[in-house]
Every structure is written in C-alpha cells, then in structure tokens.
Amino acid sequence: MEPVDLIYKAIYILSIFGVTLLIATYSTYAERKVAAFIQDRIGPNRAGPFGLLQPLADAGKMFFKEEFIPANSNRALFILGPGIAMLIACMSSAVIPFGDMLLVGGREVYLQAIEVNIGMLYVFGVVSLGVYGLMIGGWASNNKFSLLGAIRAASQNISYELAMGLAIIAILMISGSLSLREIAAQQVGFNWNIWYQPLGFLIFLVCAFAETNRAPFDLPECETELIGGYHTEFSSMKLGLYLFAEYINIFVASAVMATLYFGAYNFPFMENLRAAIDDPVTANNVVTIVGLVVMFAKIFFFIFFFMWVRWTLPRFRYDQLMKLGWQILIPLSILNIILTGGGILLKENLF
Amino acid sequence: MTENLFYFLSSLTLLCALMVVISKNPVHSVLFLIITFFTISGHYILLNAQFLAAVNIIVYAGAIMVLFLFVIMFLNMGKEKETIKTSTMSKVAGTIAGGLLFVVMIAALKDADVVGYNPDTYTSQTGMVESLGSVLFRDYLLPFELASILFLVAMVGAVMLGKKEAGEQHF
Numbered sequence: 001m002e003p004v005d006l007i008y009k010a011i012y013i014l015s016i017f018g019v020t021l022l023i024a025t026y027s028t029y030a031e032r033k034v035a036a037f038i039q040d041r042i043g044p045n046r047a048g049p050f051g052l053l054q055p056l057a058d059a060g061k062m063f064f065k066e067e068f069i070p071a072n073s074n075r076a077l078f079i080l081g082p083g084i085a086m087l088i089a090c091m092s093s094a095v096i097p098f099g100d101m102l103l104v105g106g107r108e109v110y111l112q113a114i115e116v117n118i119g120m121l122y123v124f125g126v127v128s129l130g131v132y133g134l135m136i137g138g139w140a141s142n143n144k145f146s147l148l149g150a151i152r153a154a155s156q157n158i159s160y161e162l163a164m165g166l167a168i169i170a171i172l173m174i175s176g177s178l179s180l181r182e183i184a185a186q187q188v189g190f191n192w193n194i195w196y197q198p199l200g201f202l203i204f205l206v207c208a209f210a211e212t213n214r215a216p217f218d219l220p221e222c223e224t225e226l227i228g229g230y231h232t233e234f235s236s237m238k239l240g241l242y243l244f245a246e247y248i249n250i251f252v253a254s255a256v257m258a259t260l261y262f263g264a265y266n267f268p269f270m271e272n273l274r275a276a277i278d279d280p281v282t283a284n285n286v287v288t289i290v291g292l293v294v295m296f297a298k299i300f301f302f303i304f305f306f307m308w309v310r311w312t313l314p315r316f317r318y319d320q321l322m323k324l325g326w327q328i329l330i331p332l333s334i335l336n337i338i339l340t341g342g343g344i345l346l347k348e349n350l351f
Numbered sequence: 352m353t354e355n356l357f358y359f360l361s362s363l364t365l366l367c368a369l370m371v372v373i374s375k376n377p378v379h380s381v382l383f384l385i386i387t388f389f390t391i392s393g394h395y396i397l398l399n400a401q402f403l404a405a406v407n408i409i410v411y412a413g414a415i416m417v418l419f420l421f422v423i424m425f426l427n428m429g430k431e432k433e434t435i436k437t438s439t440m441s442k443v444a445g446t447i448a449g450g451l452l453f454v455v456m457i458a459a460l461k462d463a464d465v466v467g468y469n470p471d472t473y474t475s476q477t478g479m480v481e482s483l484g485s486v487l488f489r490d491y492l493l494p495f496e497l498a499s500i501l502f503l504v505a506m507v508g509a510v511m512l513g514k515k516e517a518g519e520q521h522f
Contacts, residue, residue: 077378117479121405128413132385135417139378139424147424154421158414178480 004107013094013113020093024247025055027303031247034307062240070141070233077140082234082241085133089248092126095119096255097184099265099292103281111265111292112181119180120168123256127164127211130249131157134213134220137242138230149229152318153220156210159325160217164207166333170200170340171260184264189271192263196343199336201261203329208253210325212246215310219318254302255295262298265291357397364390377423381416388412400478 029044029051036043044051069078099111116122131154138150174196175183187193194201210217221229231242258264270287277283316324367390370383388411395404476482487495 074376074378077382116401118401118405121402121409125405125408125413128409128417131417132420135420135424136382139420151421151424154417158417161414 008109016093016113017090020090020248020251023251024244027247027250028058029055031307034304035311038311059240062237065236067236073142073233074140077136081133081137081140082238084136085245086241088126088129088133089245092123092252093255095122095180096259097181097264098295100288102288103284115179115181117179120172120178124165124168128161130211133245134230137234141233143233145226146230146232149220149226153213153230156217156219156321159322160207160210163203163325163329163333164211166330166337167200167203167207170197170336173340173344180259184259187263187266189266190268192261194261197261199332203333203336204257206329208257212249212253214250214306216313216315217321218315219321222315250303250306251299254299257302258295258298265295267291267294353397360390360393378420381420381423385412385416398478399475402480402483403478
C-alpha cells in the first residue's frame with residue numbers, strides 16, 4: 001500500500017470514528033427532543049440555542065460525578081465492562097460503505113474504511129459480541145438485579161441473533177455476496193432490496209431493536225422490575241459509556257439496515273444525474289456526494305424511527321419476548337428463506 | 352512482519368489458554384477462553400482464511416461462550432471455592448494421565464514433517480467464501496448434508512430432553 005493511501009485510510013477511519021461519536025452524542029439530544037415532541041413538552045432548551053449544548057453539559061456532568069465502585073464487586077471486571085461495551089460498539093462501522101467512490105486527482109477514493117469480502121459476517125460477529133460488555137458489567141456488580149439484567153441481555157441477544165442471521169441469509173441469497181460494498185453497488189438507482197425482501201426487512205428490524213436493547217425490548221434495563229438492570233451499580237462516566245454504547249449501536253444498526261435493505265448510497269434517478277453532467281469526473285463526484293448525503297439521511301430516518309418506537313410502544317413481558325423470538329420470528333425467517341429460494345428459481349426458469 | 356505477528360499471536364494464545372486452566376475464578380477462565388478464540392481467529396486471518404475467522408468468532412465467541420458465561424454466572428461458583436478440595440490421589444492420577452497424553456503427542460508429532468506450500472499451485476483465494484462454498488457443495492456435498500442431519504438429530508434430542516414431563520408420560 002502506498003503512503004498516500006495509508007494516510008487517506010487513517011484520515012477516513014478517524015473521521016468515521018469522529019462522526020460515529022458525534023452522531024451518538026447528538027442522538028441523546030434528539031432522543032429527548034423527540035420524546036418531548038411526542039409527549040407534548042418542550043424538551044431541553046436551556047444550554048445554548050435550542051438546547052444544542054445539552055449533550056456537552058450532560059457529558060460534563062457525567063465526568064464530574066463521583067465514581068463509585070461497590071465494595072464486594074469484582075473490581076477489574078467492573079471497570080472493564082463499560083470499556084468492552086464501548087469498544088465493541090465502535091468496531092462495526094469500519095466495514096459500512098457510507099458512499100461510493102470519489103475521484104480526487106485521478107485517484108480512486110472509496111468512502112469505506114475497510115473492504116473485506118466477509119463484510120456482512122464481520123458486522124454479524126461484532127454484533128454477537130456486543131452482549132459481553134453488559135454481561136461482564138452486570139455480573140461484576142455483585143448485585144441480584146444487575147445479574148438478572150445481564151442474564152436477560154444474554155438470553156435475549158442469543159435468541160434474536162438466530163432470527164437476524166436467518167434474515168441476513170435471505171439477503172445473501174439474492175445478492176450472492178458477503179461484501180457490503182458489493183451489496184450496496186447491486187442496489188443501484190431505485191433497485192433496493194426492500195422491494196424483494198419486505199418480510200426479511202421486518203424481521204431484521206425487530207431483531208435490531210432487540211440486539212440494541214431498545215424499547216420495546218429493553219428488558220435488561222427495565223426500571224419497573226430491575227431498578228436499572230445491568231447498570232444499576234454504575235455511576236459517573238462508566239454509566240455514560242454504557243448509555244453511549246447503546247446510541248452507537250443504534251447508529252450502526254441504522255447504517256446496516258440502510259445498506260442492506262434501503263440501497264445504501266443509491267438514490268432514484270442517480271444515473272440521470274450522472275448523465276446530466278458533461279465532465280465524467282465531476283459527474284461521479286457529484287453523484288457520490290449526493291449519495292453520501294442520502295445515506296446519512298436514511299441513517300437519520302432509522303435513528304428517528306428507533307426513538308419514535310421507544311416513546312410510542314410499551315415494553316414486552318419477558319415470556320412474550322421469548323415467544324416472539326423463538327416461535328414467531330424464527331419460523332417466519334425460515335419461511336422467508338424458502339420464499340426467496342422459490343423466487344430465485346422462478347426468476348431463473350420463467351423470465 | 353507476518354512471522355513476528357505469528358509468534359506474538361502464538362505466545363498470546365498459549366498464555367491465555369494457560370490462564371484458562373490456572374485462574375481460580377470460573378468467570379475469568381471463560382473470559383480468557385474468549386480471548387483464546389480471538390487469537391485463534393487471528394491465526395486464521397494470517398492463513399488467509401477470513402471466512403473461518405469470522406465464523407469462529409460468531410459461533411464460539413458470540414454464541415457458545417455467551418451460553419457458558421450465562422450458566423457459570425447462574426451457578427455463582429466463585430463463592431464456595433474453599434469447600435472444593437482436590438485429594439492427593441486425584442492430583443497424582445491427573446499428573447500421570449496428562450503426562451501420558453503429552454508423551455503420546457510428542458510421539459505422534461516427532462516424525463511428522465511440515466508440509467510447506469508450493470508457490471506454483473498456491474492461490475490466495477483458497478480460504479475465501481467462494482472457494483469454500485464450491486468445495487463444500489460440489490466435492491463434499493454428501494458429508495456436508497450428513498453433518499447437517501447429525502445436527503438435526505442433536506437438536507431434536509435437546510428439545511426432547513428439555514421438554515416438560517407430565518406425570519408418567521415421558522414425551
């Protein structure tokens with residue numbers, strides 16, 4: 001690899017990291033504003049114009065609070081837990097193609113940090129590791145409520161991972177590739193996977209809610225039963241890291257959904273836009289930049305959707321959660337695989 | 352570079368695997384086992400087998416070890432470690448059994464020669480998903496399907512064992 005490429009990669013990885021953290025920070029603000037809107041309140045409006053500095057004020061408060069470690073906790077793992085949650089949350093955005101290719105001075109610059117041919121499996125692997133931060137933190141607190149929260153998180157994640165994996169298999173059947181860049185490139189224009197996989201998308205969406213521990217699946221931290229669940233004993237920035245990791249997970253889940261089902265950076269009439277500009281280099285760059293904006297618009301829509309659901313739907317009961325996962329979503333996703341297989345065969349033989 | 356990486360990964364693997372056995376706390380053992388799986392995945396990546404590396408993490412670190420941790424957290428074994436005493440007899444028996452296994456392994460590996468790769472026939476695509484898929488579904492289709500039947504039988508067995516028993520009726 002040439003030094004220029006290396007420098008570009010470093011800049012891109014750093015900027016993705018920064019953008020991830022920025023979006024997660026402002027998701028907390030957006031969450032409170034959305035909640036306020038839905039409940040007919042005003043929401044944060046004191047810190048800065050429209051309360052825009054509220055996330056910074058929150059972070060400052062978190063950092064200056066007392067850091068309390070329970071006497072009989074497992075000290076090392078208690079500190080490690082939030083760190084693991086944060087580390088794993090930040091890992092998965094590496095393979096997501098946020099945009100197509102820019103041509104800068106005759107050099108092809110892809111707007112994706114790492115292109116691996118197992119991109120989808122990488123995301124899935126990182127998602128499946130996400131539960132360790134919760135489990136370790138919950139267990140190390142040496143508190144019954146925390147332990148119950150951790151156990152709930154583990155069983156919930158394992159149950160919904162299965163349905164999620166099966167929903168992804170249907171996508172892989174029609175795309176024939178594990179690489180996220182290729183899956184994104186196949187959905188050119190308005191040829192998005194959602195038209196072929198509506199059922200698969202629904203299953204994936206429900207599983208994404210469960211994997212990120214968001215309402216209506218936020219049983220690991222449900223206040224009415226478990227006080228605060230796995231983060232009962234955590235205070236100061238350790239609690240902040242757990243909450244922050246949840247928002248990063250929401251961002252990544254939204255990005256993955258946009259990439260897999262909603263055409264990533266593709267938008268309708270992109271070929272018309274490309275043809276309308278004479279200079280091919282400018283045309284490519286304009287289309288790519290519009291695509292980048294479109295991608296982030298899709299991600300923001302999904303983040304909004306996560307919040308919308310949280311403030312609209314009540315929480316499931318635990319047996320309902322398990323029943324939904326094992327008895328409804330898994331059979332449905334197997335049905336989806338069979339339907340997709342049938343569809344592929346029909347398309348090959350009839351058309 | 353690759354060689355240094357290999358030695359680093361290998362020593363880390365051995366160290367973590369050793370810590371699995373040495374740690375007093377079972378939760379620490381499980382966590383060290385998870386790190387061991389990660390380092391093994393690192394070895395797979397060094398061997399250019401990305402698919403195997405990812406699947407190793409998903410299946411072992413992501414699913415099986417979560418269940419291990421789940422069970423161990425419920426058992427809460429760390430608390431009553433004073434009550435578990437290993438008798439001298441079992442220590443001696445363990446040493447002899449382990450030593451014998453070690454001797455067998457040395458005997459088996461003594462005359463084995465390492466097959467290096469041939470640069471003429473080597474393709475970097477061997478470990479990739481496409482070639483793995485075509486090998487599994489063309490050359491080894493029957494064993495692959497038989498293995499899936501084995502898994503199905505195991506699954507049915509697990510469901511049978513986990514089912515509630517009503518009175519004298521067993522199924």
